[in-house]
Amino acid sequence: MNRLKDKVAVITGGAGSIGKATAKLFLAHGAKVMLVDLKEEDLKKATAELNSDKVAYIVADVTQSADAEKYAAATVSKFGKIDVFFNNAGIEGVVKPLTEYPEEIFDKVFAVNVKGVWFGNKAVYPQMNDGGSIIISSSVAGLEGTANTLAYTASKHAVIGIMKVSALEFAARKIRVNTVNPSPVDNRMMRSLEEGFAPGHAKEAKDNLEKTIPLGRYAQPEEIASLVLFLASDDSKFITGTFNRVDGGMGA
Numbered sequence: 001m002n003r004l005k006d007k008v009a010v011i012t013g014g015a016g017s018i019g020k021a022t023a024k025l026f027l028a029h030g031a032k033v034m035l036v037d038l039k040e041e042d043l044k045k046a047t048a049e050l051n052s053d054k055v056a057y058i059v060a061d062v063t064q065s066a067d068a069e070k071y072a073a074a075t076v077s078k079f080g081k082i083d084v085f086f087n088n089a090g091i092e093g094v095v096k097p098l099t100e101y102p103e104e105i106f107d108k109v110f111a112v113n114v115k116g117v118w119f120g121n122k123a124v125y126p127q128m129n130d131g132g133s134i135i136i137s138s139s140v141a142g143l144e145g146t147a148n149t150l151a152y153t154a155s156k157h158a159v160i161g162i163m164k165v166s167a168l169e170f171a172a173r174k175i176r177v178n179t180v181n182p183s184p185v186d187n188r189m190m191r192s193l194e195e196g197f198a199p200g201h202a203k204e205a206k207d208n209l210e211k212t213i214p215l216g217r218y219a220q221p222e223e224i225a226s227l228v229l230f231l232a233s234d235d236s237k238f239i240t241g242t243f244n245r246v247d248g249g250m251g252a
Contacts, residue, residue: 003233005030008079010071012062012120013089015042017187018137020049021221022086022228027052029229031084034075036060062089062116068123075127082128084232087120088137092189093151095196106151113155114162121166121177131174135231136163138179140247148197156181160243167241176240178231183247184209186218214249 009026013019014035023033027050035057037043043057058074060067075082093109094102117136124134141149142156160179167177184190190209191202198205210217227246230236245251 001029003029003229003235004084007031007083007232008034008075008081009084009086009232010034010036010075010082010124011086011088012036012060012071012116013137014057015039015046016088017221018182018185018224019086019088020046021225022088023050023055025222025225025229026084026232027054029233032056032079034058034071034078036062036071036089038062062120063111065119065123068116068119072123072127082124083132085120085124085128085132085134086137086228086232087117087124087134089116089120090137090155092192093149095148095193096150097148098150101150109151109155110158113152114158117159117162121162125166125170125175128173128175131237132176133232133236134166134170134175134177135228136177136179138163138181138243140181140183140245140250142179142181143243143245143251149193163243164241171240176231176236178236178240179243180224180227180231181243181245181247182219182224183213183245183250184218185224186220190218212250213247214252217248219246219248 009031011019015037032054040059056078058071060071090113093105138159139156141153142160146153163177163179194202194205
């Protein structure tokens with residue numbers, strides 16, 4: 001249980017279900033963790049749940065370049081370095097046909113899911129130790145199309161492009177960059193999407209979505225965290241520039 005012994009990790013979207021599950025696993029494997037999110041009350045709650053003197057938090061808006069610089073600098077100030085960056089913050093937008101998709105929602109999704117990823121990599125890279133690891137949250141929606149989810153699907157395709165460029169540009173310092181591409185995860189985001197797909201019939205929407213997954217269920221946040229841990233650790237030291245499904249067989 002020491003795959004990240006003496007490592008320092010930054011997790012954006014740190015108060016969300018996947019962020020918290022990953023932080024818990026990182027802490028169990030010896031890391032120190034800086035959680036980044038938009039609301040201090042959510043960060044306080046997450047930190048209390050994790051109950052460790054090796055976790056800290058900072059409030060930041062990932063859509064702002066200055067805030068990305070702030071959380072990178074705060075991590076180095078608090079823990080002395082950065083070895084792992086889980087560039088995880090993201091939002092789902094709304095469920096609407098392409099011809100009806102609200103421009104302001106499209107812009108908001110891209111600000112968080114795309115600019116937020118870019119700003120994060122841009123700010124963390126100069127502060128990161130050589131040989132570090134960056135893991136970006138994409139989705140199965142970044143590999144295939146899903147009707148009525150224009151902004152989310154397009155944004156999750158876009159971050160794969162950011163990952164590939166980053167992997168090439170950061171390789172000289174042996175910094176690895178990869179994405180994780182989950183199937184639907186049993187969390188708040190999917191509750192929102194289920195209601196969007198079938199207003200008033202979210203349970204039916206969930207049942208229908210689970211039928212598209214060969215293993216017959218949504219992923220749990222801890223199952224995504226396990227893949228992130230592997231990519232964060234030295235076990236993956238020759239893996240970079242890849243997308244990595246954790247999808248119950250959806251890609252088969």
